[in-house]
Amino acid sequence: MIKILLIDCSRALEVELRDTYDVHHPPVGLLALATQIAKSDIGKHTDIKIIDSTVDYTSLEELDQLLKDSDPDIVGLRTLHKYTEQFHQASAMAKKLPNNPLVIGGGPYPSAEPEKVMERDDHLDIVVVGEGEEVFYDLIAAYHNQKPLADVPGIYHRENGEIKQSETRDVIQDLDSIPIPDWSLIDFNRYEKMMGQAPVFRKMAPILTTRGCPYACTYCHELFQKRFRVRSAQNIVEELVILNDLGVHDISVIDDIFN
Secondary structure (H helix, E strand, O other): OOEEEEEEEOOOHHHOOOOOOOOOOHHHHHHHHHHHOOOOOOOOOOEEEEEEEEOOOOOHHHHHHHHHHHOOEEEEEEEEEEHHHHHHHHHHHHHHHOOOOOOEEEEEHHHOOHHHHHHHOOOOOOEOOOOOHHHHHHHHHHHHOOOOOOHHEEEEEEEEOOOEEEEOOOOOOOHOOOOOOOOHOHHHHHEEEEEOOOOOOOOOEOOEEEEEEOOOOOOOOOOOOOOOOOOOOOHHHHHHHHHHHOOOOOOEOHHHHHO
């Protein structure tokens, strides 16, 4: 059984620095990766856990203990540029675990400058560039089948002390081919957040109805590139029905085109 730990390091550790009116979303990106693996042919050979800085830890000491308790074979880290220090601290803690897990970085920050990120952080074994679902599946499959990870397209990796880029990978053209996130893995009660000043707590879920953006704003990440793709209406409605059945009635559309 391959133990996989996915960590979202995209929230300030200090509670007082967290925006009172910030909307706390479950980590839909990591959930997509977990679902991709769980619903695949290698899902039965994996045990995947998600740790989110929003709800699971408020200090590096707590994160370190979560890492030790999980004892993972593979650690996947995701963050935004604002929290790079936490990302690199997490990779260092992961690499110090007794079983020396494979440490993979992904998301907007490492994907933007993969070679520089790996030069800065020698605890990172691999950086995934761009969309992660297919790349992550291929990495886990290669790991499970004891095949060379360097042969997986869409990554930067280390080879004989040097940072190498594998073959590039195209974006996912058919978004409906990506499994709908298994939202049952998320405890929405932990993410309830007062909406503005309304005296009620609401469950909210983020969804992507499109990927990519046709515009060229210099300040925006290009995780999904500038190639605009859409999910079908049927596919979106299917996910909304699932969320409604889980008691989620507020939706946050986080498409790139909305920034």
